Amino acid sequence: MERILVVEDDPVQRLLYEVELGEEGYDVVLARDGLEALEQVRNEAPDLIVLDILMPHLHGLDTLRKLVALHPNLPVIIHSAYSHYKDDHSSWVAEEYVVKSSDLSGLKNAIKRALKPNQAQGHLG
Secondary structure (H helix, E strand, O other): OOEEEEEOOOHHHHHHHHHHHHHOOOEEEEEOOHHHHHHHHHHHOOOEEEEOOOOOOOOHHHHHHHHHHHOOOOOEEEEEOOHHHHHOHHHHHOOEEEEOOOOOHHHHHHHHHHHHHHHHHHHHO
């Protein structure tokens, strides 16, 4: 079972992602901000990260830079209500950039695409 770290400052959104992604069969780990996300990456070894951008304590793009420095091959999907950050070159290292919507199918599809290479490797080994 793949472990997904969801980094989201809004508690209602965190709960929604936990339920929806859990129903998809993922082991969901939650973080409230970028600092907690960095700690969770060390403790939980996620297979993928869903990252919000506008958060307290550590901006999502700063978090992304630190995550990539720690684990360059760990896929990160930016999930933000603000599409203009997509043009920021700092966001380009993310696997995908999904604009938030009440319909999570876009996020779920992005997660499946990002995890597909990992699943293929698992079947070979």
